[in-house]
Each structure stands twice: as structure tokens, then as C-alpha cells.
Amino acid sequence: MNIKSLLILFVVFLVNLQLKGQVRDSCSLVVDSLETKFSQDSEDGKFPAWIQLATSDEFCIGISDPYMDSDMALEQAKLRAVAIACLKKNLAYRSIVDNYTSDKKERYASSKFVSLTNVLSAAQVDLKALLIEKSFTSSFDEVFVLVNSANIRQLSNECDSTNTIRISADLLQSEIKGSREESYSFIKLYINTPKQYPIKELKYYSYNTQSGKDIVSKINQFEIKFPSGIFRYQPFQKSDTTAYQNGMLDASLHYSFWNAYLDVVLNNLLLMTKEGGKIKSVGDQYNTMFKNLFRVIDYQKMKFSITDIKVEGNRLYMKTDF
Known part of the structure; x- marks a missing residue:
């Protein structure tokens, strides 16, 4: 040459x-991958038709983080699909909701709301034998998978603990209202797999403030790095705030598809857990600024289903029921 x-x-x-x-x-x-490529399966061209199977109790979908090695992304997406399936089948939640109000004209705040919810689930599943029914890779190198949840079984005394997968999720919301309004929230998801599985644990944190989101994703102890706030699956629309639409919760897809998917799943759970609860204390003194505390504590076991899901205006919409 x-x-x-x-x-x-x-x-x-x-x-x-x-x-x-x-x-x-x-x-x-x-990015047009979730429009042009999805249009091969879906008449509306927004996402693959099989993503609608997330509304079926028989199937669950999982999505990896962007820009990962394809093999590792496939495993991450599969574990996340299993985690959602576990939560849908059986979960226990504990929640504490505090409302502080002030009868004084404070300089900055007149009320404060804090809600903390912990969700737990566990199941038996042979992860190595679990089949992936369908998969898709977006232009952001996100891997979407569809898994059949028939082989994901609830724990029992007869179950072999070697195939136990455990899921824990935390949700916190904090709001201060008054002349200075502040809001803060976070969601956390932990997935612990059986000891013999190469991936021991997955961790995902999303810290939400008025200025944006900070996301931390880990496989074992290794942090997955990817840019945040740049993901565009559809053309921009003016509405960019979380709102109800026909009883659905929505989240922006700017921070990746999985971030929005987990956000709407957990926040739908948060709405469902607010149905009950008992007032445990009234009239406590919080500090010199806040008093008249109303605390609601609740613990329940439940299961839920996803009844509707759609993508519109670069936002993910979801509705759940229990």
C-alpha cells in the first residue's frame, strides 16, 4: 500500500x-430512532408496539442506561425488568408524611411538607435461564427488553434462597411554601441479585431540584457515566412540567428513558399509598418556625398493574391501578 x-x-x-x-x-x-425505528412496529411511529405490553401482567419491560457496552446494557435492562415485575406482583411499603404549618407570619415559609416512602419486594427467579422475548437498541445505545414474568415467583418457605432477588426503593418529597418556595425530591432503587450471579447489585439515584436532576447509576461498585438532560426522542413541546393527563402521571424524557420510566412508576406508587394511613400525632412543636404537626404513618402490602403508557411531546405518560 x-x-x-x-x-x-x-x-x-x-x-x-x-x-x-x-x-x-x-x-x-x-434523535429519531424511537420514531423511525419504532414505526416499523407501531402505526403511530412513537415507540415499538411491544412496549405497550408493559400494561400486561404477563410481561415487563426494562431499559438500560445510555451509552453502555451492549452486553452489560442487556443485563442491566433485564434486571430492571425483573425488578419492575417483582414490584407489580408483590410489594410492601412504609410511608411517613409530615405536614408542618405556622400560625405566624414568618419571613420565608408558612408551611412545610415532607413525605418519605420505602418500598420492598423480593422474588424467586433463575436469572441465567430467564429469556428475553424482544429487545431494541436506541440511538442513545439504550437497550429496551421485554421479559415474561411467568417465571418470577413470589417467595415462600419452600423456596431456594439461592435464586432470590431483592428490590428496595425510596421516595422522598419535600416542599416549603411561603414567600420563598422550595421543592426537592429523590428516588432510589436498589436491586440485589443472587450471590452466584455476576452482577451482584444495581443502584440508581435521581435527585430532583428546581434547577434539574443529578443522576447516579452503579453496577456493583462501578459508576455508569452518561450525559444528563440532552435526550430528545420527539420534537420539543412547550409543556415541560409534570401534570395529570386523563389520570396519568408524566415525566420528561430529557434525562433518559429509564429515568422517566422509573420516575412515573414510583410516583404512581406514591399516589396509591396516600389512600390510607393513620394520624399518629397532632400539635407537636417542630421548631420556633413550624408547629401544628400532622404526621401520617402507613404500612401495607399490595400489588399493582400498569393500565396505560404512552410517549408524547418527549414525555412519558403512565397510569397505574391496584
Whole structure:
């Protein structure tokens, strides 16, 4: 091969490398993979038709983080699908809701609301034998999987503990109202797998403030790094706040598909857990600013189902029932 040919190959390599970087790094990129590729399965062209099977009790979907190695992304998505299936089949939740009010004209705040909910679930499943029914990879290298939940069984005294998977989720909401209004929330998801499985645990944290989100995702002790707030699956629409639409909760897809999916699942659970509860104390003194405490404590076991799911305006909408 002569020098001229080598130079041509080198230039082609640099051009391809530059184009790849532009695809991954451009914050203004409007990604059409979940529209054009999904349109092969779905008439409306928004997402694959099989994603609607998330509303079936027989199936669950899981989604990996963006820009991961394909094999690791597949395993992460599968474990997340199993976790959602476990929560749908059987969960126990504990919640504490505190409302503080002030009868004084304070400078910054007149009321404070704090809600903390912990959700637990566990099941028996042979992860190595669990089959993936369908899969799809987006242009953000997110892997979507569909798994059959028939082989995910509830725990019993006769179950072999070697195939036990455990899930824990925490949700916190804090709001201060008055002349200075503040809001803060976070969601956390822990997945602990059987000891013989290569991936021992998955952790996912999403800290939400008025200025945006901070996301931490880990496989075992290794943190998964990916850009945040740039993901565009559909053209921008003016509405960009969480709201109800026909009884559905929604979340922005800007922070990845899994972030929105987990957000709407857990916040739908949070709404369902607010149905009951007992007032445990009234009239306690919180500090010099807040008093008249109303505390609601609740503990229940339940299961739920996803009754509707759709993508619109780069937002994910979901409705659940129990």
C-alpha cells in the first residue's frame, strides 16, 4: 500500500470519528430512532408496539442506561425488568408524611411538607435461564427488553434462597411554601441479585431540584457515566412540567428513558399509598418556625398493574391501578 492510499484511509478514519462524536455529544440533536425505528412496529411511529405490553401482567419491560457496552446494557435492562415485575406482583411499603404549618407570619415559609416512602419486594427467579422475548437498541445505545414474568415467583418457605432477588426503593418529597418556595425530591432503587450471579447489585439515584436532576447509576461498585438532560426522542413541546393527563402521571424524557420510566412508576406508587394511613400525632412543636404537626404513618402490602403508557411531546405518560 503506497503513501497516498494510507493518507486517504487516515482521512476517512478521522471523518468517521468526528461524525460519531457529533452524534453522541450534540445537545441539540433530535434523535429519531424511537420514531423511525419504532414505526416499523407501531402505526403511530412513537415507540415499538411491544412496549405497550408493559400494561400486561404477563410481561415487563426494562431499559438500560445510555451509552453502555451492549452486553452489560442487556443485563442491566433485564434486571430492571425483573425488578419492575417483582414490584407489580408483590410489594410492601412504609410511608411517613409530615405536614408542618405556622400560625405566624414568618419571613420565608408558612408551611412545610415532607413525605418519605420505602418500598420492598423480593422474588424467586433463575436469572441465567430467564429469556428475553424482544429487545431494541436506541440511538442513545439504550437497550429496551421485554421479559415474561411467568417465571418470577413470589417467595415462600419452600423456596431456594439461592435464586432470590431483592428490590428496595425510596421516595422522598419535600416542599416549603411561603414567600420563598422550595421543592426537592429523590428516588432510589436498589436491586440485589443472587450471590452466584455476576452482577451482584444495581443502584440508581435521581435527585430532583428546581434547577434539574443529578443522576447516579452503579453496577456493583462501578459508576455508569452518561450525559444528563440532552435526550430528545420527539420534537420539543412547550409543556415541560409534570401534570395529570386523563389520570396519568408524566415525566420528561430529557434525562433518559429509564429515568422517566422509573420516575412515573414510583410516583404512581406514591399516589396509591396516600389512600390510607393513620394520624399518629397532632400539635407537636417542630421548631420556633413550624408547629401544628400532622404526621401520617402507613404500612401495607399490595400489588399493582400498569393500565396505560404512552410517549408524547418527549414525555412519558403512565397510569397505574391496584
